[in-house]
Amino acid sequence: MAPEVTERDAAATAAPPPRGRAVRRILAGRESGVLGALLLTVLAASFLVEGFATGRNAGFLILDVAAIAIIALPMTLVVITGEIDLSVASTLGLTSAVMGHLWVAGLPLETIVPLCLVLGAVLGAVNGLLVTVAGLPSLAVTIGTMALYRGLAYVVLGDTAVADFPPAWTAAAVGRLPGTDVPQVAVLIMVLALAVGVLLHATPVGRSLYAIGSNDEAARFSGIPVRWTRLWLFVATGAGAALAGVFWTLQYGSARADNANGLELSVIAAVLLGGVSIFGGRGALPGVIGGVLLLGAIRNALQLADVSSDTLNIVTGLLLVASVVAPNLVARLRERRPRSGVPPARPRTPDRPLRTEES
Amino acid sequence: MSAGSGTGASAPVAEHGGGDVRGARRLRQVRELGILLALALIVAATAVANPGFLSGQSIRDLLLSATLLTILAVGQTLVIVTRSVDLSVGSVLGLAAFATGTLFAAFPGLPVAVAVLAGVALGAVCGAVNGALVAVARVPALVVTLGTLYAFRGVDYWWAAGTQINAADMPASFLGLGRTAVLGVPVPALVALAVVLAAGWYLASYRSGRELYAIGSEPHAARLSGIPVDRRIFAAFVVNGALAGLAGVLYAARFGTLDATVGTGLELQVVAAAVVGGVAIFGGSGTVYGAALGAVLLTTIGSALPVLRVSGFWQQAVVGLLILVAIGMDRILAVRAARRLRGGGPDGT
Amino acid sequence: MFRSRLGRGLAAGAAAGLLLLGTACGGTTRGDADGAGEQKGGGKADPDAKIPEGLKISYLPKQLNNPYFTYANSGGEEAVEELKGEYKEVGPSEATASSQVSYINTLSQQGSDVIVIAANDPNAVCSALGQAQQAGAKIVTYDSDADPECRDIFINQASxxxxxxxxxxxxxxxxxxxxxxxxxxxxxxxxxxxxxxxxxxxxxxxxxxxxxxxxxxxxxxxxxxxxxxxxxxxxxxxxxxxxxxxxxxxxxxxxxxxxxxxxxxxxxxxxxxxxxxxxxxxxxxxxxxxxxxWDPKDLSYLAAHVGASLQAGRITGAEGEEFTAGRLGDYEVGAEGEVVLGPPTVFDAKNIDEYDF
Structure with a gap:
């Protein structure tokens, strides 16, 4: 596929500009707001909350958000193309259950882990096929598979928990890099983030994702294999959720069917907080990383400050709403001003009839 | 094609397109007949396996269980046809239920009607918050209601602060609401039926009701044609909130034991019921009758599996499969309808 | 072309997977014995040691808004007051092990001296509890035990x-x-x-x-x-x-x-x-x-005394050690570090009005 086509298309649909301005785009968008908020939170918590600004606590914080981060990376890509995957936490649970089942059956972990990743990819492919080939809306499909996969997890492992994983493996999952408080898993996340970031922001494939999210009709006419790309993104999300499942199982040393129940909402919240538009076509990876860390840091700091979990819920909810309301209000205020011929900073997508109404 | 377009694309065509209104209606009837058929099959199979399933007590239990989900599904339908969604209904239900219980605990002599109204009003206020954010601040409904899902639940936790309202705190006349029956049908089920009929009649017969569908099919066109889009969406959210409040009151009356976790996770069941009932997730199509049937079907499956002694572990998997089958069927019906409209041309994809 | 590139990627991935499967023979399987847990309660108990004032005794129930635990922990608060310690109750709003782990870490970071926990999953909280122990906290479980290796004493509500x-x-x-x-x-x-x-x-x-x-x-x-x-x-x-x-x-x-x-x-x-x-x-x-x-209030009350006695060094969790728990009287540590509250109470129409919880 020729990248030129993508770029022409991108320009035509007011999708993000090509490579050269990628850095500026990242700094100019909502992402900077999230990263600023993260910086402020961390600074404020360091001064105000006793015990926050220690290496040990940072290690706890990273472990707390690790699973969310692993899933949020591929999820970002899916949301940028205008789709959504609500089944990730159930995929995680099913992977965990299968992992426990196979372990009890006597397979070596070295075999189980790749099998689990393949399973995740297959579960993702089921979502992807239903969306691309059968043409069903991803929101509805993944609500269905969310129930289905979680149900299958219970069928596999029932009400039991498998907990006798070898200490060497479980210790590695929560292990720190030698001589530091940084969990080893942070390295894995950084490598993955770098890979996804490069894919999204520095390759033709990445640009095609924005084009699909902005206007998939136009993207298809310009030669982007829309269905094929979407299918692979769902596969990647499934595999990511499976990786998180393997990690989760080892981190807590316990394979259970109900592992990570409800985590999909945390993942989606982090992605949206990170400035990715729920309608697709907009968003950047640094923002999402910022969103994941921001949610984690706020939770961690408030817990340390003995704020109850009730308030945590309220804060999380308000933050999510505010993160979307604020830029919208700003945009609307800007629109009130007399129009100069230039369209507003954010590309709108009035020609995508089947998403929600543009705002 | 737009992968997300599926059901949304063709159904509105059938509904507002070439004047083939009768065809669209027939299509919907086929769809709803399908759910009825599935319902009948499940009930029949369960009854054959265990005749006790059709006893009066059992049917009363089933109707009672379906009540809450049905009412919520009706409200959700109003919101979904306008191409929005409300994920906060579980939290609103919980909040309203706890508020009702607290009112009785604080004012033991309170007339039942006042408590019911208070619960409904609180729900409407929550709905108004959602509606204002969606319609006025123009924030995507999925994001707003995901946020208020957390926020309303947080308020509930904060308010309850670990306490619990027991049946003993509420007057017998109120708890009786959940237990009395008229002609063998429990009162809450009658309330749900009334809600379904009223909402169905409104959507079909009132101009503003039809406008909800227009908004869901083509928001842009709806706005251009002079429909007060924001006001309609706002109203849909308020009504949905009020219905969630009503469901909360009924929950309090029926279950008697209330803490801050009431209704947790209900939102996905509600959306599932609507989707199974043929309400297109991207708006513009679907009826409250379908959604109500979807709710009854899901509840029946939930009650039938334990009676059939199918391990409860299968229950969730079956529900998931059912959702996939339902949206798949919608897609096939929509594609066929579109093909018929175009005189046998290629399908909509 | 796009398609074929992805296809090749898939093939490569599958090949890599197979390779991994191949090399996996002789990997880590369930049969491999893991090191048996060493006996804990290392130090020697001093039954006359003084319980220090100002001990931070923190309660971590299965779920914060569970009325059962709200009631139970009022007994904990009472005991901590008697012991002149600092009482705290924290917890997740959902009864899951993963969110409890996060709270264990927070408590450990805050320097709690005693963590009294009702475990949502006996194993999932284990590694976090171990880290808290290393940081100097004594771990007492109540209502629902954790793996015996990662706590000091379990208060059993009734055998x-x-x-x-x-x-x-x-x-x-x-x-x-x-x-x-x-x-x-x-x-x-x-x-x-x-x-x-x-x-x-x-x-x-x-x-x-x-x-x-x-x-x-x-x-x-x-x-x-x-x-x-x-x-x-x-x-x-x-x-x-x-x-x-x-x-x-x-x-x-x-x-x-x-x-x-x-x-x-x-x-x-x-x-x-x-x-x-x-x-x-x-x-x-x-x-x-x-x-x-049982009376959950007493359960929680006993837990505070056990935690304080552990921290003071009066007991170490070894079988046979004896201690006094305020108004509840004398107790003995049983096998596997368990302390039993007492026999359950039976309630019926005759005696139910004597209890208010």
Missing amino acids: AKGIAETQIKLIADQIGGKGEIAFLSATPNATNQNTWLELMEKELEKDEYKDIEVVDTVYGNDDDQKSFQEMQGLLQSHPDLKGVVSPTTVGVAAAARYLSDSEYKGDVKLTGLGTPNQMREYVDNGTVESFAL
């Missing part, structure tokens, strides 16, 4: 055997010693529930109970509505059911509410573990004859 025997005796008396019974449990993973169910089945093997048959075990997930529906399902699928035992406060209350306005009221007996306040209505209207429970 599991005592609970099982009491409940079987109650139901046997009520149904006249014969007929079908069923269990309505809480979550399938709860440690205590499963132990009790096992012991109750064992108890039923006794000759005096030979005419009683357990036909089903269902789970209400400690969720009111789910328990209600499961009870409903039980009665429909087993028309000859004579009695139900529900060893969970949420379950027994929901089951009683169902029975009290169903046609089965009086015919189907119900007993289990319930709180007097929740069950009073059903005892008064004749749905339930009798049920049992």
Whole structure:
């Protein structure tokens, strides 16, 4: 596929500009707001909350958000193309259950882990096929598979928990890099983030994702294999959720069917907080990383400050709403001003009839 | 094609397109007949396996269980046809239920009607918050209601602060609401039926009701044609909130034991019921009758599996499969309808 | 072209997977023995050691807004006040192990001296508890135990055997010693529930109970509505059911509410573990004859004393050590670091009004 086509298309649909301005785009968008908020939170918590600004606590914080981060990376890509995957936490649970089942059956972990990743990819492919080939809306499909996969997890492992994983493996999952408080898993996340970031922001494939999210009709006419790309993104999300499942199982040393129940909402919240538009076509990876860390840091700091979990819920909810309301209000205020011929900073997508109404 | 377009694309065509209104209606009837058929099959199979399933007590239990989900599904339908969604209904239900219980605990002599109204009003206020954010601040409904899902639940936790309202705190006349029956049908089920009929009649017969569908099919066109889009969406959210409040009151009356976790996770069941009932997730199509049937079907499956002694572990998997089958069927019906409209041309994809 | 590139990627991935599978022979399997847990309670106990003032004693229930724990922990607060310590109660709003881990880390970071926890999963909280121990905290579990390796002492609400025997005796008396019974449990993973169910089945093997048959075990997930529906399902699928035992406060209350306005009221007996306040209505209207429970307030009270004694060095968690726990009197540490609160109390129409919790 020729990248030129993508770029022409991108320009035509007011999708993000090509490579050269990628850095500026990242700094100019909502992402900077999230990263600023993260910086402020961390600074404020360091001064105000006793015990926050220690290496040990940072290690706890990273472990707390690790699973969310692993899933949020591929999820970002899916949301940028205008789709959504609500089944990730159930995929995680099913992977965990299968992992426990196979372990009890006597397979070596070295075999189980790749099998689990393949399973995740297959579960993702089921979502992807239903969306691309059968043409069903991803929101509805993944609500269905969310129930289905979680149900299958219970069928596999029932009400039991498998907990006798070898200490060497479980210790590695929560292990720190030698001589530091940084969990080893942070390295894995950084490598993955770098890979996804490069894919999204520095390759033709990445640009095609924005084009699909902005206007998939136009993207298809310009030669982007829309269905094929979407299918692979769902596969990647499934595999990511499976990786998180393997990690989760080892981190807590316990394979259970109900592992990570409800985590999909945390993942989606982090992605949206990170400035990715729920309608697709907009968003950047640094923002999402910022969103994941921001949610984690706020939770961690408030817990340390003995704020109850009730308030945590309220804060999380308000933050999510505010993160979307604020830029919208700003945009609307800007629109009130007399129009100069230039369209507003954010590309709108009035020609995508089947998403929600543009705002 | 737009992968997300599926059901949304063709159904509105059938509904507002070439004047083939009768065809669209027939299509919907086929769809709803399908759910009825599935319902009948499940009930029949369960009854054959265990005749006790059709006893009066059992049917009363089933109707009672379906009540809450049905009412919520009706409200959700109003919101979904306008191409929005409300994920906060579980939290609103919980909040309203706890508020009702607290009112009785604080004012033991309170007339039942006042408590019911208070619960409904609180729900409407929550709905108004959602509606204002969606319609006025123009924030995507999925994001707003995901946020208020957390926020309303947080308020509930904060308010309850670990306490619990027991049946003993509420007057017998109120708890009786959940237990009395008229002609063998429990009162809450009658309330749900009334809600379904009223909402169905409104959507079909009132101009503003039809406008909800227009908004869901083509928001842009709806706005251009002079429909007060924001006001309609706002109203849909308020009504949905009020219905969630009503469901909360009924929950309090029926279950008697209330803490801050009431209704947790209900939102996905509600959306599932609507989707199974043929309400297109991207708006513009679907009826409250379908959604109500979807709710009854899901509840029946939930009650039938334990009676059939199918391990409860299968229950969730079956529900998931059912959702996939339902949206798949919608897609096939929509594609066929579109093909018929175009005189046998290629399908909509 | 795009397609073929991805296709090649897939092939490469599959090949890599196969390779991994191939090399996996002789990998880490379940059979590999892991190091047996070493004996804990290393130091020597000094029964006369003074309990220091200002100990930070923190309670981490399964879930913060659970009324049972709210009530129970009021006993903890009372004890911590007696001990002149700092009382704190934190916890997740959902009863999951992963969110408890986050709170354990927070408590450890805050320098808690004693963490009193009701574990949502005996293993999942283990590694975090271990880290907290390393940071100097003493770990006391109550209500639901964690893996014995990662806590110092478990306060058992009543010996599991005592609970099982009491409940079987109650139901046997009520149904006249014969007929079908069923269990309505809480979550399938709860440690205590499963132990009790096992012991109750064992108890039923006794000759005096030979005419009683357990036909089903269902789970209400400690969720009111789910328990209600499961009870409903039980009665429909087993028309000859004579009695139900529900060893969970949420379950027994929901089951009683169902029975009290169903046609089965009086015919189907119900007993289990319930709180007097929740069950009073059903005892008064004749749905339930009798049920049992320990006083959760005492459980939590005892936990604070145990934690303080551990931190002071009065006890180490070794079997046979003795200590005094305020108003509750003298206790002895049992096998595997367990301290038993006492026998469960049976509540019926005669004595229920003496209790208010």
